[in-house]
Amino acid sequence: MSATQAGPLRAFVAMIRAEQVNLTERWMKAVFGDSDLNESDKLTYEQLADHLPNILDEICVALENEDLDKAEPAMERNARLHGKMRWRQGYRIDELIRELELFRQVLMGALTQYVETHRDFTRRNEERARHYIDEALSFVTLTSVREVVTERDRKIDEYTGRLERANHELQLKQQLVSELYESRMQITRSVVHDLRNFLNVFSMALQLVARAPSKTETALALANRQAADMKVLVDELVEYAVVLRDANTVAIESFALRELFDELVASCRPSIEAKGLQFDTSFDPQLAAVSSNRLKLKQVALNLLTNAAKYTKTGRIGLTMAADGNDHWLLRVSDTGVGIGQHDRERVFEEFERVAGDDVPGAGLGLAIVKELCRVLDGKIRFDSREGFGTTFEIRFPTLLSLKD
Template identity: 30%
Template sequence: MLQDITRLKEVERLKSEFVLAASHELKTPLTGISMSINLLQELAEQWPERERELLKVAQEETNRLRALVSDLLDLSRLESGRFEVDIQPISIAYLFERTLAAFYDQAKARGIELVSSIKPGTPEVLADPTKIAWIISNLISNALRYTPPGGHIRVMAKGNPERAYLAVSDDGAGIPTEYRSRIFDKFIQVKGDSKAGSGLGLAICKEIVKAHGGSIWVESIPGEGSTFTFVLKAAPSTFSRESSGENNHVQTDQSENSRHR
């Protein structure tokens, strides 16, 4: 049994190394193709509409492939242990402000209300701010994709002296029951879902949270929405300061800065 487990781990390691190498090899030619298309677009103003439309499709598909290669690189680095995390004490208010600003206009344009709140007593966390901001961004992007006009997306945090719970909730389409247990696996996409991305975003979220010593899960009801929650360790000696309300301005200023429609 031990030999079988060791062999499986070696196979997984080799697979990650192969994907990492292949992704690196794909990145350079894709960059060249994208640059060539950009140059052509500068010359295409006088082209017939059909040719300009084909060029636009080529650019969109190239961008999609570049995003997929980037996700593969990140996931391979995470799985092979080459993904570095810069752990430091960070306030959740800062994380929310840094991340949500990029989505307010998108939400407003789609008629979706995007709100954030931090419960009093939520501590600072030990985390890599860039990586955790990536997770929050990915979860909000997914929520925007599946929430209809008139819907709501809530980005929330609560905690205790040991840990903080961050969540992104929506009242969108929800996740079919048969996919819920596998939603964080690689390349999982709901059958017939035309809005799905690469199928790697949630797998990357899971690996990043794991690298922080935390966990992530989803609660979902088809037709009513989904809530993705992940846990991070609290930073030492921050619980009493957060309890006093010093870092709750995302919540207290919600009427001005955190609530958009």
């Protein structure tokens, strides 16, 4: 194409460049005055203009060269930015198309005025100018709409992901509620079962007194033993309820582990030795003060020691506190009791599990309490056991307990 042929279009482009501000303002006035463009009323002049001046520059490049390909990369980039911006500003697709159509009308109006005032601008020149303007703005419109659709789809995917996650969380919560309901029903069944047994035995004792007054002492001993077992059951239920209620409230204090150790030995030795068991104790002199919750640590140790004594008929109970590096320490409780069978290992920390059967008093909540307290105290619990030979529980606690968010 010769310079002579390109000259008329370049002269028209020069006029557009010179009138760029007026053309942009004319387009803005048309947009603000269009009743179908609601979102534009919320924008400032700067927000509305957006990338249109840059797009107009690229249209001028296409007209100058009579070649859309040269201007297409920059035009696409600005059109995508325009579409993304309009999406963020709340435009609907039809509003985006409408405002770009108004932009086309403004340019076509400028071309008509130019043709009327420049007799040397032939019909062929006009047709070619209209062709490039139409092609350029069709490309800009399509690219902008595609960007809006992409942003919309991305947002839909984001919302879908959120909905899926929320649905998953809801399912987990529903499952938790179901498990909690079953757990509460299990509490009810367990307590009702134990209460029925208690009342049956107590009724038998009363019948024995009525039928054989001479056996009153035997009957009272039976009733007292049953009442003591029920007290253990109620105490465990109350303790577990308290642990669940304040599990997220941890008051951290600094205290000497030796003092807690001595307190545990003094409180547990009489009952352990009263069963004819030997009480072996060991304290690591490297252990000094720790920062944790003293009462909850005491609960953990007492539940382990009480549990060990329940399931041990002969032999010994062991209590050890030892250092484990600079940042942790170990609490170890061992026994020579009945042990835990291989098939019971998975459920040993579950509520109302009594691996040795119903002949041991209590609700089977001791290890469930220990598990919950260890979660709060950041303790890592493990155990080794051989059925018929005994069990050793070991918990690794941090020396400095940190509050969790």
